[in-house]
Amino acid sequence: MDLNAIYTELILEHSRHSCNKGHLDCANCVERGYNPSCGDDITLEFYLSNGIIESAAFTGTGCAISQASTSIMIDLVKGKSVEEAVKLADTFLGMIKSEIHDEEKLEVLEDAVAFKNIANMPARVKCAVLAWRTLMEAVKKAQISEIGMVENG
């Protein structure tokens, strides 16, 4: 295990000074994610309109990895469609599970590629994927209730 590959400047910066931390005034989709075994506890807030993630933010507590992963994910999905966000989540989870190795395929993850080495740290995988799992859960519920999925929704 190489700590340099985990506690990078990027991850530390996001975990300590995330510009994505806080509440949205206009959230119409809120989902809490929790790792019961270690206590990482985040709440994602989205404003969805016509199937686009117009804005996003998060609150909560957790380790550097869970907090940074959440912040970087928000940077990535903001402005994208819900479908695109789900694809990114699949790619991220594929990367963490060591199922996707192709660098080109991972390019879409941009800064989130920083978590690639978590695949070698089984004890911390759940910290890195918490935000993405929570995103998937939020999307599923939004789609069922059609919040922000259709015009004037």
Add this chain to the structure above:
Amino acid sequence: MTNLDIEKIRRDFPILNQEINGRSLAYLDNAATTQKPKLVLEAVNEYNHRFNGNPHRGAHYLGVEATRLYEGARTKIKEFINAGSTQEIIFTKNATEALNLIAYAYGMTFLEPGDEIVICISEHHSNLVCWQQVAGVKGAVLKYLYLNDDYTLDFEEIETKITTKTKLVSIAQMSNVLGTIYPVEEIAAYAHSMGAVVVVDAAQSAAHMALDVQALDADFLVFSGHKMLGPMGIGVLYGKKELLGKMPPFLYGGDMIEYVEEQSVSFAELPYKFEAGTQNVEGAVGLAAAVDYLSQIGFDKIQAHERELTKYALERLAQLPYVQVYGPRDLSIRGPVISFTVDGCHPHDTATILDHYGVAVRAGHHCAQPLMNYLEVPATSRASFYLYNTKAEIDNLVEGIKQVRRWLGHGS
């Protein structure tokens, strides 16, 4: 410092002699599970090589030998905790299962609506969730003893919470988070004067102090083998004979019955009434060997060594201004378990980075979420020591914590 020959002891624990990430292992997670001495490993090995059979069944040699070893282990445990009879010693999977047995067979049977159950805010989930469930099902009320600022229990708090309405008090003798040793003997005496039954969770304490169930006057007492040098998957429930006798069985099956007819059954005598199905015989044999090992060394020497380590660790940690310790300072009322946080560093990151330096600590809520809420911390790191730990390992911990700060961008 102490009379323990640590180098000799460490030779008994082959697992300790290894490098993690190129650094010698400092195993400081003994409150989670302890390591096993060769005596225990060899006893289990010998049982499987020479004596394995299903006890209490069949007349063949191996069945008889397995019975002899299993019942021998029971006798050893009876002596270890000074119980009155081997009928009062039930083997379980661990302390958790033993607490569940009490909750189901005693709590669900004898508690009534409006009855009160009193536990401490520092209980492990195993001694908390089962009482929530009993209270929920039976309409009983679950009450908590809260702590002083120095992480101790005030007698006033005990007298306020435990009343004639209290039917059951369940308390850990030593907190797995704070290290606090609670005055269970006094609590038991007071609870008895109010007519309550007393359960003592000795999961943490059994490894560190001599237990005497008669002196404590505990109605029930539980502990796990793997936290006191024994194997995982074996634990003990002690219960007073008159209480166990009137409780219904917890699990039904083979070896716990007397006569079974198509529509009726009579149950076996104690302790077999509570030991349904084939038991963990090799676990019991290993636990008996662990008791032998601890008895040969003696708890007085073990305690003296642990206190020395705890004192040293508390002093060294106090020199780091960014480290907060959660637990009593008074060494006479605490065990070798130190929970701490490092300012600006989440406990999980702390544990990961300490692991990089070969130091094994636990991070998280330690199965005590209500206590974490009470302390207003999301999680802590925890270093816990045992007879084989050294001051050099505590030095590694302290140096490791400085590295944690450095890695997370706080300098040191």
